[in-house]
Amino acid sequence: MTKTKTVATEADPGRGRKPAAWFNRTVAGAGLTSALGDFCYETTTVILPGFLAVLGVPAAALGIIEGVADAVASFTKMIAGYVADKLGHRKLLVLAGYGLTPVGQLLIALAAGWPIILLGRIVSWFGKGLRGPLRDAIVIQAVTPQTRGRAFGFHRAMDTVGAVLGPLLGVAILGWARNWHFVTLAGPFRFVLFLSLIPGVLAVLAFLTLVRDPVQSPNPALKFFSTLKGLPKTFKQYLAAVGLFGLGDFSHSLLILAATQLMTPSLGIVKAAQLAGLLYVGRNVVQVVASYPVGHLADRIGSRPVLMGGYIVGIAMAALTAWAFLIHTQSLLVLIAIFGLAGIYVAVEEALESTVTAEMVAPETLTISYGALGTVNGLTTFAASAALGVVWTTISPVVGFSAAAVLMALGTLSFAAVKRP
Numbered sequence: 001m002t003k004t005k006t007v008a009t010e011a012d013p014g015r016g017r018k019p020a021a022w023f024n025r026t027v028a029g030a031g032l033t034s035a036l037g038d039f040c041y042e043t044t045t046v047i048l049p050g051f052l053a054v055l056g057v058p059a060a061a062l063g064i065i066e067g068v069a070d071a072v073a074s075f076t077k078m079i080a081g082y083v084a085d086k087l088g089h090r091k092l093l094v095l096a097g098y099g100l101t102p103v104g105q106l107l108i109a110l111a112a113g114w115p116i117i118l119l120g121r122i123v124s125w126f127g128k129g130l131r132g133p134l135r136d137a138i139v140i141q142a143v144t145p146q147t148r149g150r151a152f153g154f155h156r157a158m159d160t161v162g163a164v165l166g167p168l169l170g171v172a173i174l175g176w177a178r179n180w181h182f183v184t185l186a187g188p189f190r191f192v193l194f195l196s197l198i199p200g201v202l203a204v205l206a207f208l209t210l211v212r213d214p215v216q217s218p219n220p221a222l223k224f225f226s227t228l229k230g231l232p233k234t235f236k237q238y239l240a241a242v243g244l245f246g247l248g249d250f251s252h253s254l255l256i257l258a259a260t261q262l263m264t265p266s267l268g269i270v271k272a273a274q275l276a277g278l279l280y281v282g283r284n285v286v287q288v289v290a291s292y293p294v295g296h297l298a299d300r301i302g303s304r305p306v307l308m309g310g311y312i313v314g315i316a317m318a319a320l321t322a323w324a325f326l327i328h329t330q331s332l333l334v335l336i337a338i339f340g341l342a343g344i345y346v347a348v349e350e351a352l353e354s355t356v357t358a359e360m361v362a363p364e365t366l367t368i369s370y371g372a373l374g375t376v377n378g379l380t381t382f383a384a385s386a387a388l389g390v391v392w393t394t395i396s397p398v399v400g401f402s403a404a405a406v407l408m409a410l411g412t413l414s415f416a417a418v419k420r421p
Contacts, residue, residue, distance in 0.1 A: 023154070026142035029210025030135055031158035033098065033203045037131075038162030040101055040200035041124055043170035044108060044193060046280050048121075049257035050174075050273025051189040052114065053264075059257055059397075061114040063389020066251035067382030068118060069125035074378020076129025078371025083134075090134040091213040097131025098207055100124060102200030109193035133371070138213050160288045162199075164281055170196065171277040178270045188270065231369060235360040237418045239376050242353060245311055245411025246380025248318060248404035249349075250388045252342055256280050258321055258397065259335050266330050275332075279339045286343025287350075294348050303355040304420070310348025311412040315405050317341035322401035353377075 052062055080093070104124030111117045139155060170192050177188035259276035260269070267275065298306045320338050324331075353373060361369040384404060391400035 024142060026211050027139060027154060029206060030139050031155050032210065033207040034135075034155060034159040035162035036199040036203035036206060037098055037101060037128075038159050039166035039169075040105060040162075040196050040203065041128065041166075042163045042284075043166040043196040044105060044124075045253060046167040046256060046277035047170055047174065047189055047192050047273075048108070048117070049253055049260055049276065050269065051108075051186060051193070052117070053257070053260060053269055053273065054185040054189065055113065057114045057117075058389075058393045059254070060386075060389040060393040061118075062253060062257055063250070063385040063387070063392070065114065065118045065121050066253045067385030067389075069121040070251060070385070071378040071382035072122050073125040073129035074374040074376075074381075076126055077133055077374040077378075078368070080130050080133045082368060082371065090138055091207075091211065094131045094134050094138070094211075095204060095207055097127040097129075097134075098200075098204045100127025100130070101203070102197045103127075105193060105196050105200055109190050109197075135207075138211065142212070160284065163284050164288075166196070166199070167277055167281045167284070171274050171281070174270070174277070175274050185270070228368065228372060231372070232360055234419060235357070235369065238356065238360060238415070239372060241411055241414035241418055242373065243376045243380050243411075244414050245314075245408050246377055247384050247387075248407030248409075248411065249314065249377075249381060250318075250384040250404055251381060252280065252283065252346075254385060254388060254392075255283075255321065255339065255342060258325070258401075259339075261397075262324060262328070262335070263330055279335055282336065283339040283343040283346075286340050287347045290344050290347035291351060294351055298352055298355065303352045303359065307348060307352040307356060308412060308415060310345045310352065311408065311415065313341050313348070314345035315408045315412065317345060318401050318405035318408060322398050322405065325397040325401065 048065075049062060083093070101124045104120040104122070104127065107120030107123060108117050111120065173192050173195065174188050177191045180188070182188060182191075256276045256279070259279050260272045263272035263275060294306060294310070317338055320334070320341065324334050324338065354370060357369050357373050384407070388400040388404055391397075391403065
């Protein structure tokens with residue numbers, strides 16, 4: 001009785017009354033929180049490669065930092081999803097997740113070397129992994145099944161607004177601050193990082209005051225390892241193919257570093273970092289624009305062929321980056337093409353890997369299957385980013401990006417061999 005009564009406060013106003021609109025307080029609050037959260041940490045994403053460059057940190061360190069952070073976030077997502085399904089206590093954990101983001105940002109802003117930056121990134125990404133599945137569970141139970149698409153569409157739109165506006169403002173402030181008289185070249189970067197704490201703190205306050213957790217849905221009988229073991233064989237083969245592709249699917253912070261290095265000889269490091277940050281913002285915009293057409297096309301012809309096409313675009317992106325280093329190009333058009341391809345394939349990957357997963361597993365194991373998918377992606381991104389950074393530093397970026405393209409191609413071929421369920 002308590003559960004039913006609580007649902008009625010958000011998704012269903014009760015007997016004899018008109019159903020509540022999907023745009024309720026919880027949906028609006030979660031959307032605003034996501035926008036502020038993304039504003040905070042995506043600003044760091046575009047600033048970090050340039051910040052590391054002025055600190056004299058090599059590409060290998062950036063690869064390790066981003067790879068470890070992605071792996072931590074992915075592991076945390078699976079555990080958080082399990083906790084959400086088993087215990088049903090969510091809001092405090094989501095608040096903790098959003099609160100860890102500005103803590104991590106502060107560590108990065110104060111860092112003088114890469115170990116503290118790594119710690120800060122781990123703290124931020126642990127919070128990101130903790131809050132994601134639990135926040136989504138709150139949103140999905142705040143609306144009726146017939147309006148979930150609109151609610152999550154709004155949420156993703158707000159999320160992307162923060163991911164675009166944060167980096168844009170960060171790059172603009174970096175350009176403004178570089179004319180000030182800082183003691184070191186790192187000064188303008190630290191200034192932007194400190195400013196990014198403000199939206200991070202506001203995200204915590206927005207979730208605390210606006211979002212209600214309408215339903216707690218404990219499932220104490222849920223067993224973690226036995227559920228994982230019982231997942232379908234076809235899905236496990238699919239995870240293997242995704243993992244092989246992921247061994248070449250490096251963090252796109254390395255693309256920002258690539259653009260910064262390629263343009264530094266002609267523009268200087270701060271201006272090159274600014275322009276590389278804008279290219280990353282462009283990648284985010286392309287991802288947003290491509291997301292709906294990708295989904296529409298998948299509905300028409302199926303998710304598997306569209307996902308395979310997205311993987312092929314990823315191969316082209318890695319190969320083009322290797323070629324850019326081979327010829328030492330400073331062409332803005334080539335860099336725009338690289339980041340544009342990155343936006344397209346990420347849009348396909350993020351939308352359709354989950355869709356293909358839903359086609360392969362039973363509904364009652366979907367949450368933990370998404371966790372398994374996220375963990376595979378996180379582990380392989382860690383391996384890909386760390387390996388690319390090391391090869392970049394010790395051999396050459398041409399070899400590193402070429403190897404990434406080859407691994408992506410092998411993963412695509414493995415995916416093509418996975419039988420339909």
